[in-house]
Amino acid sequence: MFGLKLDMACEIPDKYYSLEDYEKAEPRWCPGCGDHSVLTNIQKLCREKQLDPAKTVFVSGIGCSSRFPHYMKTYGFHGLHGRAFPVASGIKFRRPDLDVFVITGDGDCCSIGAGAWVHAIRYNINMTVMLFNNEIYGLTKNQTSPTSRVGTKSNTSPRGSILPPINPLQTTLGVANVSFVAQTVDWNPAHLYATLNAAHEHKGFSFVHIVQRCPVFQPDLVDEFTSGKDAFHLIKNENGIVLDEKAEKTFKNSVEHDHTDINAARHLAEHENGKFYLGLLYQNKEAQCYDDYGAHNLGFTAEQKMSVLNEELDKRAI
Amino acid sequence: MSNDTMTTPAVKSQNTKAKIIGEHILEIVSDSGEGAQKCGQSFASISAKMGNGVWTVEIIPAEIQPPARTREGASGIRVRVGSKKITNMGNEADLLVAFNEQVPYSRIVQNAYREGTVMLLESKWATHSSEEVKEKYASAVEDFKRQGIDVREIPMEVECLKLVKNPRKGKNMWVLGMLSHVYQRDLSRAEEQVRYVFKKKKDEVIEANLGLLRAGYQWASDHLDLIYEIPVLPTEEKLVVMNGNEAIGMGVLAAGIEVVSMYPITPATSASHYLADVLDRAGGVVHQAEDEIAAIGFAIGASYAGKTAITITSGPGIALKTEFIGLAAMAEVPLVIVDVQRGGPSTGLPTKVEQGDLLAVLYGQPGDSPKVVLAASTIEECFQFIVLARKLAETFRIPVFVLTDANLATGQQPFPRPKAEKDWFSPPIDQSPWKEGVKPFDWNMETGLSRRPIPGQAGGIYTLTGLAHDENGIVSYNPDNNQKTSELRSKKLATIKKTLNPPVIHGEESGDLLIVSWGSTLGAIEEAVDQAIALDAKVSTLHLRFLSPMEPGLKEIFKRFKKVLAIEINYSDDAKAPYVDEENRRYSQLAWILRAQTLVDIDSFSNVKGQPLQPKIILAKIKEELNIK
Numbered sequence: 011m012f013g014l015k016l017d018m019a020c021e022i023p024d025k026y027y028s029l030e031d032y033e034k035a036e037p038r039w040c041p042g043c044g045d046h047s048v049l050t051n052i053q054k055l056c057r058e059k060q061l062d063p064a065k066t067v068f069v070s071g072i073g074c075s076s077r078f079p080h081y082m083k084t085y086g087f088h089g090l091h092g093r094a095f096p097v098a099s100g101i102k103f104r105r106p107d108l109d110v111f112v113i114t115g116d117g118d119c120c121s122i123g124a125g126a127w128v129h130a131i132r133y134n135i136n137m138t139v140m141l142f143n144n145e146i147y148g149l150t151k152n153q154t155s156p157t158s159r160v161g162t163k164s165n166t167s168p169r170g171s172i173l174p175p176i177n178p179l180q181t182t183l184g185v186a187n188v189s190f191v192a193q194t195v196d197w198n199p200a201h202l203y204a205t206l207n208a209a210h211e212h213k214g215f216s217f218v219h220i221v222q223r224c225p226v227f228q229p230d231l232v233d234e235f236t237s238g239k240d241a242f243h244l245i246k247n248e249n250g251i252v253l254d255e256k257a258e259k260t261f262k263n264s265v266e267h268d269h270t271d272i273n274a275a276r277h278l279a280e281h282e283n284g285k286f287y288l289g290l291l292y293q294n295k296e297a298q299c300y301d302d303y304g305a306h307n308l309g310f311t312a313e314q315k316m317s318v319l320n321e322e323l324d325k326r327a328i
Numbered sequence: 329m330s331n332d333t334m335t336t337p338a339v340k341s342q343n344t345k346a347k348i349i350g351e352h353i354l355e356i357v358s359d360s361g362e363g364a365q366k367c368g369q370s371f372a373s374i375s376a377k378m379g380n381g382v383w384t385v386e387i388i389p390a391e392i393q394p395p396a397r398t399r400e401g402a403s404g405i406r407v408r409v410g411s412k413k414i415t416n417m418g419n420e421a422d423l424l425v426a427f428n429e430q431v432p433y434s435r436i437v438q439n440a441y442r443e444g445t446v447m448l449l450e451s452k453w454a455t456h457s458s459e460e461v462k463e464k465y466a467s468a469v470e471d472f473k474r475q476g477i478d479v480r481e482i483p484m485e486v487e488c489l490k491l492v493k494n495p496r497k498g499k500n501m502w503v504l505g506m507l508s509h510v511y512q513r514d515l516s517r518a519e520e521q522v523r524y525v526f527k528k529k530k531d532e533v534i535e536a537n538l539g540l541l542r543a544g545y546q547w548a549s550d551h552l553d554l555i556y557e558i559p560v561l562p563t564e565e566k567l568v569v570m571n572g573n574e575a576i577g578m579g580v581l582a583a584g585i586e587v588v589s590m591y592p593i594t595p596a597t598s599a600s601h602y603l604a605d606v607l608d609r610a611g612g613v614v615h616q617a618e619d620e621i622a623a624i625g626f627a628i629g630a631s632y633a634g635k636t637a638i639t640i641t642s643g644p645g646i647a648l649k650t651e652f653i654g655l656a657a658m659a660e661v662p663l664v665i666v667d668v669q670r671g672g673p674s675t676g677l678p679t680k681v682e683q684g685d686l687l688a689v690l691y692g693q694p695g696d697s698p699k700v701v702l703a704a705s706t707i708e709e710c711f712q713f714i715v716l717a718r719k720l721a722e723t724f725r726i727p728v729f730v731l732t733d734a735n736l737a738t739g740q741q742p743f744p745r746p747k748a749e750k751d752w753f754s755p756p757i758d759q760s761p762w763k764e765g766v767k768p769f770d771w772n773m774e775t776g777l778s779r780r781p782i783p784g785q786a787g788g789i790y791t792l793t794g795l796a797h798d799e800n801g802i803v804s805y806n807p808d809n810n811q812k813t814s815e816l817r818s819k820k821l822a823t824i825k826k827t828l829n830p831p832v833i834h835g836e837e838s839g840d841l842l843i844v845s846w847g848s849t850l851g852a853i854e855e856a857v858d859q860a861i862a863l864d865a866k867v868s869t870l871h872l873r874f875l876s877p878m879e880p881g882l883k884e885i886f887k888r889f890k891k892v893l894a895i896e897i898n899y900s901d902d903a904k905a906p907y908v909d910e911e912n913r914r915y916s917q918l919a920w921i922l923r924a925q926t927l928v929d930i931d932s933f934s935n936v937k938g939q940p941l942q943p944k945i946i947l948a949k950i951k952e953e954l955n956i957k
Contacts, residue, residue, distance in 0.1 A: 034791075035802070064786040067633075079791045080803065085783040086791030087632060089625070090651055096622035100629020100637070101783070103615065104586060108633065108783055126625075129618035303613070310611025312584065312753035318610040319581045319748050326574075328377045328567040328742055 044196025092123030095130035103304035179279035189214035200257035245289030351410025358427035363500030368405030379560035402434035415851025429468035443476030505544025572736030579714025584753035634782035662721035680938030708743035762788035776819035830881030835868030856946035
């Protein structure tokens with residue numbers, strides 16, 4: 011007979027998690043900040059995937075976006091500036107049952123945490139990483155970030171910043187064992203959701219670069235982004251991030267791209283002629299996951315551990 | 329080849345009788361890479377297995393391949409071996425094996441030898457092709473003799489060449505054979521040791537080294553009139569022998585720790601080498617992080633997720649880890665941190681001993697950051713304190729430091745075989761379902777203790793933060809909350825202190841002088857104090873294992889002595905130095921804390937010469953303090 015077994019038919023989850031089950035404190039981000047939009051979409055993602063809040067951990071560093079874990083009704087770790095990656099790696103290393111998300115900002119990731127960032131890419135531990143890049147330090151009130159464009163005026167570069175910005179996509183794509191790189195924007199919910207969903211589906215270090223506006227300290231960027239609609243090109247690939255027709259129509263331009271081709275991905279990451287390519291730039295499903303090694307010998311009993319100790323002591327017995 | 333190739337034939341007598349001695353100190357010094365340490369470690373292991381007391385100290389240059397035949401490039405080992413338990417490196421060496429005539433000078437400046445010390449010196453330099461080398465050799469031999477050193481020139485390489493093509497590899501095993509005869513070691517045990525040392529090598533390598541060992545033994549029997557016998561005291565006790573870093577590694581096994589997160593740093597790294605080899609079989613993993621900061625961050629992440637974790641480092645690593653240590657204290661994440669101390673500040677003396685991190689460990693973080701600090705004083709305690717630290721960290725939800733040092737790290741000493749208890753390996757926390765309504769920081773207002781939830785426990789959901797927070801883990805800038813939670817974190821130390829016994833005094837309960845100390849100086853200080861007591865000095869010593877919280881009753885003990893003196897290996901101003909007065913004198917680190925805690929006028933005596941304290945230096949200080957001639 012086809013169909014479900016009788017006993018399976020009744021297997022309805024004991025608990026259905028609704029959006030409220032993931033909502034904690036009222037976010038204290040500024041009105042108009044894109045962080046709100048990411049939070050909403052993440053909560054939606056959690057509900058769609060019915061993630062167990064007790065087995066979901068949001069890890070962050072320090073900065074505006076790093077307040078994120080406080081607004082999720084899941085486990086959270088709001089740690090040190092620039093150090094979300096080592097903490098998240100330690101959490102996931104021997105807990106394959108946990109779903110780990112990392113929230114980091116452009117200062118947190120690309121400046122103080124740059125060393126940890128590079129190595130986290132290489133470890134390729136299974137986690138969903140969101141880099142909120144608004145190209146400015148917000149929480150400490152308007153300082154230049156390593157991703158600020160040349161000429162950015164801030165409290166630390168009142169005459170305009172002079173160094174070219176770090177391109178987080180290029181940097182990520184330059185590290186050995188990179189496995190997933192995508193780019194999205196905070197003001198297009200459909201694309202944002204689809205991108206986060208694809209990142210979560212990927213096994214490995216899924217890096218999502220979220221282009222953002224800071225309504226308080228980067229008001230000029232807002233104009234640039236909105237008036238520069240032509241700048242945004244949708245990456246299309248039937249095996250990549252696929253939008254529905256309606257959502258696709260929000261983009262004027264698109265480009266076909268093979269996300270298994272790292273050189274092509276690096277080319278798109280260049281932002282040549284001021285173009286931003288949104289979607290999946292690169293994916294390698296075969297990359298080595300360090301957490302597979304980390305979890306290769308779980309669950310030893312006290313007796314097993316004791317017997318190794320006794321063997322080792324015997325080797326040094328007189 | 330006959331003996332006429334030797335410049336000065338070593339005296340040989342068929343009727344040499346063994347001289348029975350209670351103990352001996354021998355040193356082997358060579359250029360780096362000639363295997364002096366492997367030779368000495370093997371000699372120590374053989375001696376320990378025969379039932380002798382043993383203590384070893386490695387002499388390590390900071391570079392991997394320093395220039396050959398230089399004084400500063402000396403690499404080697406000291407082995408003190410005796411009938412009874414040996415607790416420290418002792419004073420001057422009785423016998424020295426030198427692979428060239430320059431390396432002993434690095435030890436002469438450390439006062440490592442005395443008149444009458446026997447030097448077994450490689451003689452090949454006497455016939456070297458370079459006139460300069462020959463001259464240097466001849467003048468050094470003259471110089472050694474002038475200093476009263478009993479120089480015996482030994483054709484080590486000439487003898488080795490009879491068996492192998494490249495004597496640079498293998499000369500150490502020939503020397504081991506020679507020493508095995510001199511000290512009447514069991515040749516079969518020595519052979520067993522050689523097989524163990526080269527267990528990963530091919531059979532022909534093992535055979536070649538066994539050949540050299542036997543040849544060295546035979547040569548000594550035929551040519552040397554030195555035979556010492558160090559009787560073995562019978563013991564029923566089962567013993568094990570290892571160095572301090574291996575003991576840390578075994579402590580990690582014994583504590584059931586699953587995550588060892590480290591970054592390479594001298595002199596701590598060998599603990600992780602050992603663990604990288606063995607932990608995999610014991611249900612754990614060593615993670616080599618990208619830097620010291622990430623190493624502790626990773627360990628904290630693992631601990632937060634309910635896995636027992638440790639990070640192992642040395643002083644410069646502690647400096648880098650400071651911010652995360654503060655987070656672990658603030659957010660109450662259990663963590664064990666091992667600091668194998670070396671000379672500081674900055675890069676300092678990477679391979680040498682110092683007890684200079686005490687204040688940094690205690691007070692290194694901005695704000696108040698209570699933590700437990702234990703200091704191991706023996707190899708055995710390196711093992712035991714890891715097990716203890718893990719329990720304290722879990723129970724009190726607090727970072728726990730275990731301080732050791734470069735002396736303990738490479739020193740070998742036998743100790744009673746630990747009896748593993750099943751409880752040591754229990755999972756980190758009670759993982760039964762979290763009771764609905766119990767807060768993630770459900771502090772007991774008297775003790776500061778609270779249970780912690782881990783991810784996976786429904787009902788325990790919270791966001792850990794380094795910001796000030798309330799019992800729900802919610803960020804709180806409330807003034808009274810910050811005062812209260814600071815008190816609660818601090819109270820945990822007072823609570824631990826209530827569980828501790830007063831420390832045991834070595835010597836009389838009262839007297840003229842009390843020496844207070846911590847860490848690896850234990851053996852040398854007790855030995856010196858015992859010698860002083862034999863001279864009728866009213867001196868006792870008190871050795872501390874807990875440095876935060878301190879063991880109770882110190883003030884009361886101190887009051888029973890006319891004077892209290894802290895002796896340790898870190899910097900202090902000499903009270904008589906120019907411009908130094910009572911108000912600006914900078915005391916040694918333990919003295920600072922004890923003065924503050926007890927309001928007793930504690931003096932300090934310390935140095936930072938990068939070597940363990942010799943008992944004779946301590947004895948001289950006691951005599952000076954008590955006017956004993």
